[in-house]
Amino acid sequence: MDTCTFINFMQALKPWLNRDYIQQARFDDKGNFTLMLVDGGQKVYHVDDCTTAQIEEAVELLKKNGVAVLK
Numbered sequence: 001m002d003t004c005t006f007i008n009f010m011q012a013l014k015p016w017l018n019r020d021y022i023q024q025a026r027f028d029d030k031g032n033f034t035l036m037l038v039d040g041g042q043k044v045y046h047v048d049d050c051t052t053a054q055i056e057e058a059v060e061l062l063k064k065n066g067v068a069v070l071k
Contacts, residue, residue, distance in 0.1 A: 001032075002043075006050040009033065010058065017065040025062050026070045027055060 004012070016022050016035070024036040031047040050058075059069050 001046050003046045003048055006047050006054045006058075009045050009047045009050075010061075012045070013058070013061070017061070017067070020066075022062070022065075022067045024068045024070065025059075027059065028071070031055070033058065 013035075021037050021039075022035050023038045026034045026036070031050050033045045033047060035043045035045075037043065047054075062069050
């Protein structure tokens with residue numbers, strides 16, 4: 001698991017969305033985001049400084065790019 005700030009998480013996320021690498025995403029109220037990749041792998045991020053509004057922003061970005069988001 002990588003720990004990062006919300007800004008760093010969003011920067012890391014954007015290039016993956018442009019290449020359709022993420023099949024599904026899951027998040028929890030503790031700031032943990034699990035990205036399930038199309039090749040069967042997964043990447044887990046713990047975002048240590050996010051607010052509820054920021055989590056919602058990340059979820060909307062994922063959904064907008066066709067990624068199924070589970071909670």
